[in-house]
Amino acid sequence: MQYSSAVVTPRIMKETKLLLEKTPPGVRVTVSEENPRHFLFDIQGPPGSFYEAGIFKVEIFLPSDYPMSPPKALFRTKVFHPNIDKVGRICLDILKQDKWTPALLIEKVVLSIQWLLGAPNLDDPLDTSVADVFKASPEHAEKTAREWVQLYAK
Amino acid sequence: MIDATGGAFKLVEVVSSPFPTMLQNISSTDSWFGAGAASQNDDGWGDSPEGIPETKLMPQNSQGYVIKPISQIKDIVMIIVERLMQLTTLNEDKTIMMLRKYNWNEEKLKTVWFELEGEDAEIMLRQIGAKFDTKIDESFPFTKATRRDQNSGICAVCYNEFDDGEFAADSLECGHEFCREDWNQYLVAKVNEGFQGCMNAKCLQTECNLKVTHSMYKKHLKEEEFKHYERWFVKSYTDENKNARWCPFKGCEYCAIYQNSGIKDVNCLCGESYCFECGEELHKPASCENLKLWIAKNSSESDSLVWIEANTKKCPNKMCLKPIEKNQGCNHMTCKQCGHHFCWLCLGDWKDHGSATGGYYKCNIYEEAKKSDTRAEFLSLEEQMQRAREELNRFVFHYERFSNHQKSKKHAQDMIGRLNFAIEELRTKQNYTLPELQFLGDTLKVLIRARHGLKYTYVHAYYQKDAELRQISQYSQEMLEKFCEQIDEMLSHFLEVYQAQYIFSTSLTPFYQERDRIISFAKATKQYYENICGIMRM
Structure with a gap:
């Protein structure tokens, strides 16, 4: 069986159904009307983090060879975070080919992204200038992150 | 043994004939080159191609290495695996993983394995992904959902x-079940991901520590896909293993597998020779380190910089400082870049110059500066240039000789065709036998090898710091060069004279006299080459 972008596989159907019926807490999901492989998530910033009370839009797309290849995920909300860059790309291990395994689910990806918001990884930054702020002055980083939440993630 | 008259070279079994592919062309039906040579020592001079019985895939021979085409490596690997399976009592898949863990070093694996006791062996197997780590079930309970006894049949x-x-459904030892179709797609994706992705692929279940086994690839990949996998499998053996090296020459698909230490020169079946240690073209008597320096020197820009330093002065205009080369004319320089006028000798402004300072071709300011100590800085610049020039000259001296011998070697190789033709003529028209004519091919091989060696004596000499040793080797170098020139000329002469059959058809004696002379010269050349290698190794 060859997966193609037009075909919705049983796996994607099942996953979509599961996501809609049992959406994890702090998450809202919308499936694109044009393309069933295209999802839009509203992810709530983890409580206690710099990003709490923010709602972040994250786009997820399932490539044609999903689940052999990982989903593609992109932030559509500006966020001041060392592992997320200006255009919304995310540095997360399970989104990379070598760490992704086909048994992982979209739900897991979304929860990992939410978790990443609460646990910035300064050892492996994507946006080094942001990481520098986080290292040099955590107070300043918190202030900027919270400001950005007010400005963009409401 | 190679069939001397059949002419059908089984390349796979031939070991250590430096130019088999080239010399094969010498005669399409008769292998003149193998005849009568089998009893001689196999020392890399190519005068005795030794065959290896087909049944023994990994024979020990005097060379210390065997050469195998890519298609046979797989079999060699499986023989090693089988041998170790018996010793370790592990299955094939686990043995392969253990061998990879120890970079295919059998001895190391044996030592480590037999020292491991009970629990330690288990830990080791878990670490390399050969045995399921049950702790994963506790740390990540969700992974259990795909285990054989707990999955929902989906x-x-x-x-x-x-x-x-x-x-x-199918699974590795961990029991995480997935369908056949998905195993196939997953493994195909892993193979396409490349060497690392393929050889380190893990179970489809997240967090599972088990590595995908050789037999799993075999089971789930279609024939073509499995061939692709085998390429990575073979690469794992040849690239992770210190005892194997691919022939570095373009288009060659032979691999040398080392068996005992000592000998570094590999004569590949493609006809080229290389150094097993560093993988560069054979570079005896220069050492691997010196060769590395030499290559870096030849390819880097640093030498153009030395040249610039040695031959140019910077425009004295502080805003310009362009390097300027003076190739003719008087001392009055005009910088093309900035238009600054200055004196080449003292680098002062030309405004201060004129008939009073000696005119266009003499600079009194410079002469005085040279005498007085006040311009020490100025003089040290001069000295610096002088040193750079000397260094450059020394390099150019060695480089010129290096490349000249390269050309001469090429020239000698170009002679193979003519020699081939001459031998055929002498054999068919004048009835000389092939053993009688064999010296021609042998001599040419000596010449080529000696030229090649001479080339690298200059690399060695360039880096030789000890003056005494340098002198000794210089003498041998000169002698070897002389002998090379001699046999080069003798061979050319021989070809010219004896190809024209009518000249000596009445008397055979001069032919044999000349033949003996050439043979003795070739012997001496070979001796000098070996001497020089010995001296330079000191």
Whole structure:
């Protein structure tokens, strides 16, 4: 069986159904009307983090060879975070080919992204200038992150 | 043994004939080159191609290495695996993983394995992904959902129900079940990901520590796909293993497998020779380190910089400082870049110059500066240039000779065709026998090898710091060069004279006299080459 972008596989159907019926807490999901492989998530910033009370839009797309290849995920909300860059790309291990395994689910990806918001990884930054702020002055980083939440993630 | 008259070279079995592919062309039907040579020592001079019985895939021979085409490596690997399976009592898949863990070093693996006791062996196997780590079930309970006894009969990857056909369930030892179709797609994706992705692929279940086994690839890949996998498998053996090296020459698919230490020169079946240690063209008597420096020197820009330093002065205009080369004319320089006028000798402004300072071709300011100590800085610049020039000259001296011998070697190689033709003429028209004519090929081989060696004596000499040793080797170098010139000339002469059959058809004696002379010169050349290698190794 060859997966193609037009075909919705049983796996994607099942996953979509599961996501809609049992959406994890702090998450809202919308499936694109044009393309069933295209999802839009509203992810709530983890409580206690710099990003709490923010709602972040994250786009997820399932490539044609999903689940052999990982989903593609992109932030559509500006966020001041060392592992997320200006255009919304995310540095997360399970989104990379070598760490992704086909048994992982979209739900897991979304929860990992939410978790990443609460646990910035300064050892492996994507946006080094942001990481520098986080290292040099955590107070300043918190202030900027919270400001950005007010400005963009409401 | 190579069939001397059949002419059908079984390349795979031939070891250590430096130019078999080239010399094969010498005679399409008769292998003149193998005849009568089998009893001589096999020392890399190519005068005795030794065959290896087909039945013994990994023979020990005097060379210390065997040469194998890419297609046979797989079999060699499987023989090693089998041998170790018996010793370790592990299955094939686990043995392969253990061998990879120890970079295919059998001895190391044996030592380590037999020292491991009970629990330690288990830990080791878990670490390399050969045995399921049950702790994963505790740390990540969700992974259990795909275990054989707990799954719902649905593949967690494609969500199809397991059946007996394309959706039949299968798992590694961990028991995480996925359908056949998905295993195939996953493994194909891993193979396409490249060497690392393929050889380190893990179970489809997240967090599972088990590595995908050789037999799993075999089971789930279609024939063509499995061939692709085998390329990575073979690469794992040849690239992770210190005892194997691919021939570095373009288009060659032979691999040398080392068996005992000591000998570094490999004569590949493609006709080229290389150094096993560093993988560069054979570079005896220069050492690997010196060769590395030499290559870096030849390819780097640093030498153009030395040249610039040695031959140019910077425009004295502080805003310009362009390097300027003076190739003719008087001392009055005009910088093309900035238009600054200055004196080449003292680098002062030309405004201060004129008939009073000696005119266009003499600079009194410079003469005085040279005498007085006040311009020490100025003089040190001069000295610096002088040193750079000397260094450059020394390099150019060695480089010129290096490349001249390269050309001469090429010239000698170009002679192979003519020699081939001459031998055929002498054999068919004048009835000389092939053993009688064999010296021609042998001599040419000596010449080529000696030229090649001479080339690298200059690399060695360039880096030789000890003056005494340098002198000794210089003498041998000169002698070897002389002998090379001699046999080069003798061979050319011989070809010219004896190809024209009518000249000596009445008397055979001069032929044999000349033949003996050439043979003795070739012997001496070979001796000098070996001497020089010995001296330079000091």
